[in-house]
Amino acid sequence: MPIKGWIEVNDLYCKGCELCVAACPQxxxxxxxxxxxxxxYHPARLIxxxxxxxxxxxxxxxxxxxxxxREARQKNKVAINA
Amino acid sequence: MMLAEKQTMDLxxxxxxxxxxxxxxxxxxxxHGIAHRLVAEVIDEMxxxxxTIGVAPVGCSVFAxxxxxxxxxEAAHGRAPAMATGIKRVLPDRTVYTYQGDGDxxxxxxxxxxxxxxxxxxxxxxxxxNAIYGMTGGQxxxxxxxxxxxxxxxxxxxxxxxxxxxxxxxxxxxxxxAGYIVRRxxxxxxxxxxxxxxxxxxxxxxxxxLGFSMVELLSSCPTNWKVTPNEALTFIADHMVPVFxxxxxxxxxxxxxxxx
Ligand SMILES: Cc1ncc(C[n+]2csc(CCOP(=O)(O)OP(=O)(O)O)c2C)c(N)n1
Ligand code: SF4
Ligand code: SF4
Ligand code: SF4
Numbered sequence: 001m002p003i004k005g006w007i008e009v010n011d012l013y014c015k016g017c018e019l020c021v022a023a024c025p026q027x028x029x030x031x032x033x034x035x036x037x038x039x040x041y042h043p044a045r046l047i048x049x050x051x052x053x054x055x056x057x058x059x060x061x062x063x064x065x066x067x068x069x070r071e072a073r074q075k076n077k078v079a080i081n082a
Numbered sequence: 083m084m085l086a087e088k089q090t091m092d093l094x095x096x097x098x099x100x101x102x103x104x105x106x107x108x109x110x111x112x113x114h115g116i117a118h119r120l121v122a123e124v125i126d127e128m129x130x131x132x133x134t135i136g137v138a139p140v141g142c143s144v145f146a147x148x149x150x151x152x153x154x155x156e157a158a159h160g161r162a163p164a165m166a167t168g169i170k171r172v173l174p175d176r177t178v179y180t181y182q183g184d185g186d187x188x189x190x191x192x193x194x195x196x197x198x199x200x201x202x203x204x205x206x207x208x209x210x211x212n213a214i215y216g217m218t219g220g221q222x223x224x225x226x227x228x229x230x231x232x233x234x235x236x237x238x239x240x241x242x243x244x245x246x247x248x249x250x251x252x253x254x255x256x257x258x259x260a261g262y263i264v265r266r267x268x269x270x271x272x273x274x275x276x277x278x279x280x281x282x283x284x285x286x287x288x289x290x291x292l293g294f295s296m297v298e299l300l301s302s303c304p305t306n307w308k309v310t311p312n313e314a315l316t317f318i319a320d321h322m323v324p325v326f327x328x329x330x331x332x333x334x335x336x337x338x339x340x341x342x
Contacts, residue, residue, distance in 0.1 A: 006091060013097075017111030017311040023271060041110065058095040059271045062115025063106065064122075069091035 004071040005053020009044050013065035016041035020057035020066065026050045029057060098122040100131050102151045111311020113268040113301040114143055117210055120278045121181070122150060124285055134177040135169055137162040139191075141183035142216040160191020163198035166205045177288060179206040185215040188224040188248050195254070199294045202259025206284045207296040209250060211265075212303040213322060220306030224248040227325055232306070247325055251298045255331035261293035263332040267300035269318040273328070282342050283333075292334045300326055 007029075014037055021029045021044060028050045031042040044057075044065075053070030100122035108114050125131050131152055138146040140159035147154030157165040162180035170178040187195050187209050198205065214232055215221040221234040225247050229238040255263040262284050266277035280297045287295035300322045302314035309317060 004091075005094070010097075013105060015110035019111055019311055019315070022312045039105070053091075053094050055095050056271050059274050060116065062108065062111060062113055062119070064097040064101055064115070064119045066095070067093070067097070068095040070094045072090045072092045 002050075003052050005051040006069040007046060007051060007053075007057060008067045008069075010065045010067070011035075011037040011043045013063040014041060014043040015039065015063055015065075016043060017062065018044070019060045019062065020044050023056050023060045025054060025056060026052060098126045100125040100134075100151050102149055104148050106149055107145060108142065109303075109305045111302070111304050111314065112142070112216075113212075113299075113315075114210060116268045116274060117181075117208060117277075117299050117301060118146070118149055120274070120281050121179075121208060123278060124281045125150075125152065125177075127282070128285060128289070130177045130285065130289075133175065134179070135173070137166045137169070137178070137180040139180065139182040139186040140217075141186045143181055143183060143210065144217065146181050160186050160189070161194055162186070163191065163194040163203070163205070163207065167198055167201070167203045170203060170205050174204075177206075177285065179208060179285070179288075181208045182210065183216065184209070184211045184213065184223045184225040184250075185218075185221075188250050192224075195250070196257075199254045199257040199260050199296075202257075202261075202293040204288055204291055204293060205295075206288045207294075208281065208284075209296055209298040210301045211250075211298055211322075211326060212301045213247075214303050214306050216303045216306055220303070225250075225326075227321055230321075249326060251296065251326075251329075251331045254294075254296060257294070259294050260296070260332050261334040262287040262295035262337055263298075264296075264330045265298040265300070265326060265328050267318055267323060267328055268302070269300065269315040269323075276328075279342070283337050283340065286340055286342065287334060287337050290336060292336060298326070300328075 284295035304314040
């Protein structure tokens with residue numbers, strides 16, 4: 001089974017530039033045209049299953065808006081209060 | 083995904099501590115932001131946050147002092163290397179770096195950058211080459227590509243009239259005072275990773291007292307290039323890299339052997 005990942009986009013920082021959308025190797029990101037950030041941009045969102053937590057989107061994000069999680073192997077588990 | 087599932091996940095990446103909470107004023111997709119993030123990640127990883135002093139330029143990155151969680155000062159246009167010299171000489175135990183655009187560094191600040199390298203000042207320079215004056219509306223810079231349209235070269239840079247682009251890294255690498263001079267690019271994930279490693283090695287050069295260090299980063303300006311953020315990355319790969327080759331121009335032997 002492929003590794004499962006998850007990302008969160010902080011709408012305070014996201015400017016809807018689409019660099020993450022184009023860079024995601026799994027094509028699981030898109031701008032959400034039904035939402036606006038406080039600055040008035042359409043934020044990036046996971047649109048379907050298949051994120052592997054590969055971190056590529058966070059590497060290209062110019063606004064450090066993305067937090068990346070990946071399925072825990074065994075130890076190092078963190079509790080996420082989201 | 084359900085909350086229960088998320089709780090069994092490892093945190094892989096989050097916003098670095100050395101970035102402040104501020105929302106930057108950079109245009110969407112401008113890779114100044116990527117450069118900031120990489121510098122912040124390196125400062126975090128090396129544990130330098132409490133002793134770092136940044137020197138901001140004039141240009142789009144003029145507000146860099148608001149965007150980092152470290153001490154920061156603001157220099158007059160082009161004078162960041164001179165200011166960094168003074169700070170480093172008075173406070174030699176601090177990590178001192180400048181962050182400068184190509185107008186700031188290669189035009190009005192040409193004298194300061196050449197002499198800081200010649201003196202071998204033990205500071206680091208992060209040099210953002212986006213081939214244009216971003217802040218002032220997209221005028222020609224010393225790094226503008228031949229034929230490239232800017233607001234002050236509307237028919238494309240004419241090399242007969244305005245000369246050729248200046249390759250700062252190549253020039254500075256001739257200075258005996260330089261310990262680490264490389265050029266990297268921010269146009270895709272692989273190159274961004276290499277850029278981060280170079281920033282790490284530049285700061286390591288300073289921490290090891292090996293002289294002047296600079297990382298030149300090919301960077302985008304989607305607004306003044308008048309393209310989308312993703313098209314701007316393609317422009318870097320297709321048009322800037324051939325003129326500004328990605329290479330190591332000078333690496334001190336002690337840094338070449340360093341494992342980070
Ligand atoms: C003494 C002085 N001369 C000119 C200017 C106008 N000016 C402001 S920013 C800039 C150039 C910025 O270009 P660059 O350094 O490439 O940075 P970018 O905005 O592209 O990041 C100039 C000429 C100024 N502020 N001060
Ligand atoms: S972590 Fe990788 S797979 Fe998941 S959204 Fe980001 S780029 Fe796509
Ligand atoms: S790269 Fe960052 S700022 Fe750009 S759309 Fe994706 S999350 Fe938003
Ligand atoms: S004008 Fe260009 S360099 Fe300045 S913030 Fe906008 S895209 Fe970036």
